[in-house]
Amino acid sequence: MRGAGFSEVSSLLISASAPAAHALYQAVRHREINAIGVFTLAILAVSALATLLTGNPRTALARNGAFTALAAVWLFVTLFTKRPFTYQAAKAMLPRRSAAMERLLATDPSFVRVWRGLTTLWGWGLLVDAALRVVMAYTLPVDTVPALDGVLYAVTWLALQIVTQITLHRTGTLRKIFADGPPPTAKARQQGR
Structure with a gap:
């Protein structure tokens, strides 16, 4: 993504979308809330929010x-x-x-x-x-x-x-x-x- 011209922050946030999408897909597919899926989504959401607020890609890397x-x-x-x-x-x-x-x-x-x-x-x-x-x-x-x-x-x-x-x-x-x-x-x- 960096080679395609995306910024560090954008690249890291987009890369986090795959595990988030997977967790959401599993919740919808199995019609149940999985503790690991909720944990994953919560960490990704907090990390994305902190990255957006600080504008610091290192925050996303630390997740x-x-x-x-x-x-x-x-x-x-x-x-x-x-x-x-x-x-x-x-x-x-x-x-x-x-x-x-x-x-x-x-x-x-x-x-x-x-x-x-x-x-x-x-x-x-x-x-x-x-x-x-x-x-x-x-x-x-x-x-x-x-x-x-x-x-x-x-x-x-x-x-x-x-x-x-x-x-x-x-x-x-x-x-x-x-x-x-x-x-x-x-x-x-x-x-x-």
Whole structure:
């Protein structure tokens, strides 16, 4: 957009319209208000308003740091629940292991500690990521920040994912989840009849 002659502010505001449109489309399509969609629209609206009021494109660039910081806060809040965020995420990715995971959550304190520790790790990782995004937004050339934003996302996610996998392996958490083997498939259940 910058190459097409748009100003920094216009380019950044237009680029925010895609996630806003997606959130609105999902709300209309599913006829329900999604908390994540409302969160996204609220951050985009506040960022756009602040950018328009200040005329400063760096305000729009800093919004990604705000997204990340709020996500970190949400992760920390889940530490006060029975199911911390990383546990919920793993359970969603392993639906066939759901019963085993719930059983371990209810009976194995070390299993719970691992998920609380990983959620804390991800929360702090996202806070560091958020701080770096804000620093980039206010110190680097405006036209380079969007590309570096994507690089920082990849680096943060990869680093946290590596530590997570090492932790799950070293603590034996994955072994516990899959201790009784994979659940039988429909075909195997039919053959066993």
